[in-house]
Amino acid sequence: MGIQDDVEALKRIPLFAKVEPAKLKLLAFAAERAQYMPGEALFHQGDQADAAYIVLGGKADVLVETPSGPLKVAEVGKDAFVGEIGILCDVPRTATIQATESLTTLKITKDLFYRMVADFPSISLEVMRVLAQRLEHMNEQLRDAVAAKS
């Protein structure tokens, strides 16, 4: 479970895929590992967002609060990047993430993330590219939905 494994995990995340290895190493070095027991939550819906997590192993549920109790909307596993919306847009957590089996994550604090982005323009460019792709993807879906309706 050395730092090299963490670097490999980071590489698999689209956001970091094109970042130079040395920078990823720095990110991995500065990030903390955080281990969760089944049933423990990484964060709760409505919490202040302070970090994003990369799942290195294990599984977790994404839960959304509804009037009739928590509703599972998705499941995440190895190589998932969660909680990034919160730190990018500075909004409270939009969902709860709860470990369903022993979960190992790499925790990237907001501070660390912003510093990396500020210090290394290549990372911020990557962030922009990924976000733009997502936007494009969403627009596409919207277009399809509108087309299907009419």
Place this chain on the structure above:
Amino acid sequence: MERNLFKYIWRHSWREQVYILAIVLLLQVFYFISLDLPKRIVNDGIRGDAFKNGEVRVETLPFMQMSFGPYPSIGMPQVTLFNGIPLDQMQYLFALCFSYLFFVVLNGWMKQWVNTEKGRLGERMLRRLRFELYDRILKFPLSHFRKVKQAEIATMIKDEVEPLGGFIGDAFIQPAMLAGQALTALYFIFLQNFWLGGLTFGILAVQMAVIPKLRVKVRLLARERQITARALAGRIAESVDGAIEIHTNDTSNYERADIVDRLGKIFLIRFELYKRKFFVKYLNNMLAATTPFLFYLIGGYLALNGKFDTGSLLAAINAYKDLPDPIKQLIDWDQQRQDVQVKYDQVMEQFNPDGMLSPELQSLEGIQDVDPAPLAASNLAFTDESGARLVEDVSLEIGPDAHIAVIGTGASGKEYLGLLLGRLARPVAGQLRYGDHDLLQLPESVTGRRFAYVGEESYLFPLSLRENLVYGLKHRPVEPARYEGELQRHYERRIREAVRSGNPPLDNGANWLDLEGAGVASPAELDGRVVGLLKDVGFDEDVYQFGLRGRLDPVRDEDIAAEFLEARRSLRERLQRPDVAALVDPFDPARYNKNMTVAENLLFGTPVGPELAPDNLANNEFMRTTMRGLGLGDDLVNMGRKIAETMVEIFADLPAGHPFFEQYSFISFDDLPMYRELMQRTGKLGTEAIQREDRFRFVRLTFPYIEARHRLDLIDAEMEEKLLQARRAFAENLPESLRSSIEFYDPEVYNSQASVQDNILFGRLVYGQAQAGQKLGRVIAEVIDAMKLRPRVIEVGLDYNVGPSGKRLSTAQRQRASLVRALVKRPRLLILNNSLAVFDDSTQRRLAERINKIMEGGALVLITDNLALARLFDRVIIMKEGRVIEQGEVRELDRDGSRFRELVGTVAAAAE
């Protein structure tokens, strides 16, 4: 205190003064003899004048003949006490010379004795004066403390009265001795020759008339210097107190400007002083030097004319030699006298405010207790310094078991009523009675023990929390300290000396804890009571945390240490549970701990002092020898190279001063180029080919490395084994000189250098476990509660030092501490003057309820802005603009149309 310094000195030291003065008088006789002898040595001894009785030459002369008379006028014949020893001229010369030596030595010795006695006298008086001044601070009316600057008052007692002490010894003796010496010398010169005497007198008269005039200005300057210096001390203290304001307002340069200006003024004053001082000195020397010139001239002329013998001339010059000095000193003394009188007046002025408390109020004798009674105020009024009426015509009664809330909005004057009831302000009109007693006349021995007062904020002394909490029990020595042998003699001497200096014979080593006042039988019970009260005011959890982080003294607290060891075992068992098993990496002498640094793993103990501190370990000679001995050097160098490589790679592009360097890097930004260069230089070399110095640079990087945190995969099983070997070798061969620099981790021994928590944990928190700290805290709490150790931990927490003015505690913690301090002495009347204001509403409510309960059977007055609290009390007093507008039982007042409803009604409804 005496207004006139001389009267003050005389009153307290006349016995010693008279005694020393008598000796001084005797000294003059010796002095005269030592002046006269040289003349006789020259005339009688060397020239043999006395052996020529007219034309007849005698062979011997009687030496030391003692005879009086004859005095025919009173009809007394010659009385001879001693016939003397007949000596010839040579013998006579010898005898005279040795007598001269004898008297010179005797004279010197007695002078030294007089000086010592003077010194002792002066020091005693200084001690008395300092004590009296401090004593006066304790008797200042409280309103005076708003006007005085703490630093200035301290400087006065510490520095400014010090010259007074030096002067006190000289006050009477110095002038007597100097004048005696001068007069004796002058008289002697007159005896030798009338004209020489007259001449000397003339010059001295000029000296004594002119020099003091010149010195007037010097004195004024000296005074100015003192005042400016005192103000400087005050200003510096202000800068320290206002440090936060200075930084948050960027006014440091403004403050600098002020100090620059002050220092400039002080410089000018001091320089002017120098110039004048040296001019006076020059003049003095000139006058002193002209006299011998005249002596030689006139005396020589007379001697040549045969009107004067050479022996007398030499003796006169010799006598004169001693003259200017005492005269100068006498002038000095006179200056000093005026100086210190001015200083004394100034100090007295500062220490003599109106309304000083009478000594009876703090006396250890007199009334010590009165029966519980109602506290009644009638027509009470209070105005501040500007004359504003803050409390007017207040009449009320507080029964011995009444619980009363005083409420009112804004400038209702209720806080001032609190001050009046707490005797912290003096009413300008009206009366305060406690039963049959005038409250203002009750000694503090009653009010300080039976009443308690807590204001909006409280002062804590820079002692342990425990000392602060039981501070309210230290009224008088309950039990004298027992000393033995040498210590007892030392103690007796201490007390004797204190009494001689007019200090009270109080021993701070005695036991001052009034356990009875707290209603307990032993210090252990007192601790128990304090722990209970901490819980009542909601301070127990914080103190528990202090305790966990605190250290105990395994000798004093041997039994506690054993219990904590037991807790260590119990925690180990609990940590077998799967949900918490991964949280702790325990200390195991036989295992490498991945959650500790390499250095900590090698040491495997807590360093004591800087010798083996983690930062110094790589430099430690013994550690280096140990590693070399095991051939560990190459491994560590390789490990250091890998770390350097990684660091150089990933930190390469970061700018200087980037926080990452401080947070994550082993290498500072400044060292980065050095390591980069080092890597290039040694890149191709085999480990063994690297220079010694460079090797050390690499090894240094490995010491702070934590495998679990830094995750560079540098420590494999083989390396672990090697490091464990080093750990063992280090412990086994540790030289005697380093034994006291470390306390090793031993599963069976309490580590006195580590905190209670670390002792129970006896391991490291594992990196990368979410919320490990909180989870573990809960498990430790479980163990401690299961073993009922919480009170013991809190007791350790009571040793926590609260820092200057209690600044190591938060405002709320300080306030909780002062509530405990007030409650520990079981007061009959507790006044809480806005004391709950720092807490949030729900805490205020909880505290008010708790304190209501604790004070059952006693009187409680809560002055508060939190109107909703009023319903918790039996009675309420409503104030407005300094007057009581409504008072009575809450039950009765809680109706429509009452002022109570008007104020509290809606608020309380909202709260419930």
